[in-house]
Amino acid sequence: MYSRVPAVLDRKFSYADLLLLLIFLAFLYYFIGLARQWNGAFHPEAAIDLSLWALPKYSFFSLIRAFVAYILSLGFTLIYGYAAAKNKTSEKFLIPLLDIGQSIPVLGFMPGLVLGLISIFPNSNMGMELACIILIFTGQVWNMTFAFYASVRAVPTPFYEMSDVVGLGWFRKFRKIELPASAINLAWNSLMSMAGGWFFLIACESFTLGEKNFRLPGLGSYMAVAIEKDDSHAMTAGVIAMSLVIIFTDFLIWRPIISWTRKFRLEEVEGEIEDTPFLTMLLRESKLIKVLKDLLRAFKRAPVRIKEFSQEALPSALFPIERQLLQSEQTKRRWKWFKPKLKAFFSAFIGTLTGILIVWIGTRLWELVRVLNWIDWRLILIGTFYTMLRVFVALVLSSLWAIPFGIWVGLHPKLTRFFQPIIQLAASFPAPMIYPLALTLFFKIHVGLSISSAFLMLLGVQWYVLFNVLAGAISISRELSESFDLIGVSRKDRWKKLYLPSVFPALVTGWITAAGGAWNASIVSEYVLYRGTTLKAAGLGSLISEATASGNYHLLGGCLIVMVISVVGINRTLWRPIQRFAESHYRFER
């Protein structure tokens, strides 16, 4: 069963190995560059080289930032999501807190993070790099955490009964049951999260904070400088580089992972098509990987060996056997007495801590916004109204094309297979990078930013609507469709009575996600860099961007409060009831 390591070394190497080796070397080369950048002398406004040759390096830097941010997101997700799912007390405040975090646009985190981290690392770029990574993290993390939390909550009770009978500890339960059960959801949401992180890449790498410019070497800064200098060649090159990065990560990372997670589905679906992604094939071909796998296996068994040794040889040498038994029995009893007390204490501790945190943040916010006068508040409220209008327009326009197109594609398996990867890639592309192009078109037909910024929002969020409609359309009951054929229902009635109701629950989910995304996107679509100048459209997003850039943190605080209240408030009062209605009226029972 386990082949020893030396036996595989005589395997012949293949082209796949060569390719892997090249990729590895390229990574190594750029890693050295990255290390230099991180440890280099503090340089808040990096000079950006707009030549083509600099692009691979910048792309790599951005990619690494996104991945480090992703790893942070994953770690946060596992801890936070698990805590929320397993502890009723913590769930009560962790979930609303997540809702609030999700509704704060990236700029809301910026001043604190950037200024704080730079003051911690005053002499190197480390602080700015970390700040940038955490900013990207705030664009990625939320949906992953929600997905993981929901997946753990959905593990059926008998599995817990089984693990109690067997006597699995919490870690085994987590590793063998809860983590695998949420793997599929986590993988899909990781893909979406990466896209979410890319979306604000320009804003995260290159920004102005209180009249001071900050810029990190990366693809986002490259685009920012290209837009500033109105260099259309560089802009095109940047867009292509971004596309390549997305295609690269999609093919080499997400698809293999998603296809691998298919084995973790809890319910059994028959007749599913399983395709083998490129990287899986590459890895299967490669002998290098096989050697690595064998090595890994040997390593994996090492702790078991050590454990065996420490359990058998060590203790019996140290203690007589009776004392061991007595001790373990005693510890067990003590633990049993101690455990509930520890739990209660922990809950109380976390509760108090959150309480203090909330009060502290509350007072800080109050101090911050106290100086705002009614003119400021009026400005904020009017801006909120405009932004809300744009969000609404973006949703309506998205729906107008995405609903018919999604249903049309979803009804035909062949079209689905053709369009799904394309849509996935298009959706991952950060829309702000093509804002200048889109604006050029709009200005040609004399549409001002005030209106066209709704279209800019649309560029980013239409995909959420499309994705969900597509998913809904794929699962339209075939039996119903066939019975409609038999009855001879007209085309119009078919849409009205079958297709639209069937996709409605998924559509509502799409709307909620899109609306949240659109609010968030307002900070970049109402305040756009275009041909070296900054264009603004009246709205909450542009207020936030302007406040950040000019260092008016009082106004920023006020805007953020209003934004969180608007987004969370609309979610709770408008979307939730619609969602409940959709679930109860248009959901097929399984």
Added chain:
Amino acid sequence: MSQNLLELKNISHFFQLGEGKKFKVLQQISLELNPGEIVALLGPSGSGKSTCLRIMGGLLKPTHGSVMVEGKPLSGPNPNVSMVFQSFVLLPWLSVYENVALGIAPLDLPEEEVRIRVKKVIDLVGLEGFEEAYPRELSGGMKQRVGIARALVMERPILFMDEPFSALDVLTAESLRKEVLNIWMSKKTATSSVVIVTHNITEAVSLGGRILVMGTNPGHVRVAIKNELPYPRDEKTAGFKSLVENIHDVITEAINPDTPDWIPPAFMASTVEALPPVSISEVIGLMEFIATNGGRADLYAIAQTLGKDFGQILFFAKGAELLDFVDTPKNGIVLTDLGRRFISSDVNMRKKLVHDALLQLKLCQLIREQLQAAPNYVIPHAEVVETIHNLLPNEDSEKQLETLIQWGRYGELFGYNADVQELYLDVGQENT
């Protein structure tokens, strides 16, 4: 002194419902499990047999009474118990081998020993050659074999089986049952005693050395039957058949509210009866069948003639009986006078009769009282579900409501508006 493996002392259990309300699931259960015996807990749904099993396994802490293991009170999961589940509860991402090995994962044994123990039980349950297969590649019967292997590999003296064969088709269930019995008789495993929960009389009789017939509202042991037929038991022998028949009589009497010889009268008054999951048309169908049969029929014969499951027919009968349209003496079923009147009536009269009959049911009375007290005579869905849950905590409240709505609509007692999800009183009918 020979010691029992497990002892339940005066167990009563309540389910806590919101706002200090409690519902009794189990009442005064006492039970000793001796080494080397199979005990079958037999009863209809809602008799608390699964709850009882979970209390014995330490998965639930009983409200009153104590569970003794080897003379000591039990707290936490019972370390002497392994368990087989109705829904198999296999992890789809682990192979057969890994699923079985999960049973001894907490022991942290050396790999070689794990391999020996897993191999042994895999051979025992007939899974050789399937070690590397994943659950989704297996049929239901094979899956349950994995579930059994996972329980056996733990080498614990007591094996619990919670309706282990009811998710399988009849033939698979029967052959697997025989195999389990063989494994137990061969004494090749650590398993000394088995407790099996089932609603299948034949299963209970073919396995149980002791059969505890359980009743509902609250769950209690109605009768403990010692079954001394020698293993393996042949279903065709007269002894087997008569035992099945006897137990059947005990159970069918339970669905006959007319002779509540085992229910304490004080409890009767407050008994709320659950509705069987049948539609009015199914009940009428049964009655029509009896009518064409001369007003009297045998429940078994009906099941055979109609090609229905016997359990299903029992439900139909229970439905008719709740409405006082039939009587069920022994195995037979007879139309009452009311039932005869119903059969010879037209639709409107039938509706009227059902209307009146429903008003005699405690559940309908209570819901109607609630409706009458409600503003606009309307109660939202969730609230009705909660009421039903409070009254019948062991039943699926949604299912109960579904049946209630269906019956209530026929009897024009109350209606249900699916758009706003509200139950409303059929006021028009009330006034006439």
